[in-house]
Amino acid sequence: MTDHPTATTPGPEAGAADPGPSVAQLDTIVSLSKRRGFVFPSSEIYGGINAVWDYGPLGVELKNNVKRAWWRAMVQDRDDIVGLDAGILMAPQVWVTSGHVASFSDPLVECGTCHRRYRLDELPGAENLTQTELRDPTIVERLNLRCPIDQGRLSAPRRFNLMFKTHMGPVEEDANEVYLRPETAQGIYVNFRNVRESSRKKVPFGIAQIGKAFRNEISPGNFVFRMREFEQMEMQYFVKPEDAAAHFEAWMPRRRAWYERYGVDPERLRFREHRPDELAHYAKKAVDVEYRFPFGWKELEGIHNRGDWDLGRHQEATGENLEYFDQATGEHFVPWIVETSAGADRAAFTFLIDAYREEEVRGETRVVLGFHPDLAPYKVAVLPLLKKRPEIVELCHRIRDDLKRDVMAVYDDTASIGKLYRRQDEIGTPYCVTVDVDSLEDRAVTVRDRDSMEQVRVPVEGIRRYILDRLEEARSAG
């Protein structure tokens, strides 16, 4: 089964008061994303393609910053985890061995009248069915489930495999079929021995990877929440079997803390453990980090104890030895895997939603994206108070050129200063630097803080250091 759709399944923290979403209407985020250039519908001038979204100039900066923050936490800051970038296309047998060909499917039902297709466990009245019930051919009839659009009769459920197929090479025949990977994890497992031998890492150690994954979702939706092409940030931690449970417990708070550190309100995060009948085919235990989206509590990231399912199966299928030899104890064993599996799009979406706020300032509504500075698309905007004074504009460009060596810095003179500040607030730029007439005399500029709106005067020569120090402070905090 793929990431689970239920919004309200009880979890360890269920029962606590619902904090409500950061933004009441998803449309607020969708329209801001389009208007300001975070996310666009894919192929829009051709009428669009369902469940694929494109990242605009600000969106690509945000998502790159999210991926950098994850890589920093998972690889750069740790001695025990190394990176990998494996191919999207893999030997098709990988997906047979991994169980995806047989089991990576969702229950599909079709309306006999309008022929719309639904994922059974997302239909009203079927959200909490067990895996056994979802496979029961009589379930639709027994529960009298109907098409939510026209009340038509629904078919009995059939399993629908979510993997996309394509052909390798110039001949389109079955023998040349390959899959677009539905998870990045398998690229890590098949490289386990290569990475271990070349990096000389000792168990416990991890391999991290960020990359595209593809799923032919039956019911994608909620903007970038569930797409057919998306990006994952996955880390596989290889451990001694008897230590797997303890490593699992240790990764849970680390992963939750990562979202909090980058600004997500702790009240809107919770853990939810999968019921035994809900577990994916590879999992011995699974806990989701859930976020309170505007459309309910939903999975943000999955933490899985995969046991020796993956390495064990690949070893059996290939005849290659994937065991680990522990020199200290003289033991040979197939390592167990604790996986942390996050979506880059879902994480960026979460940071975007949680950063959104509206404030009353002098009788007007100010929209602010209060991003952590590490995630903000632009770190600083350099603005002229008077764009008609060439000396002011020239000084702005000098300051911007100096800053852009280190950070994303932009120049904007397309509106009055008040409007320029509001525009930067709305895209989450932490600092605005304004050059005014006095700057030409006193060689100082005004730096405005996005959140407090406080302004300080800083010498032109010290501006780069000032901005870099503020950004460093934000990174070191928490």
Ligand code: GAP
């Ligand atoms: N390797 C394990 C695995 O793939 P998963 O729970 O199916 O586990 C992990 O997916 C994460 O990938 C999810 O928590 C979610 O953030 C992201 N994800 C999964 N399907 C997605 C989709 N259709 N669109 C966007 N993100 C998705």
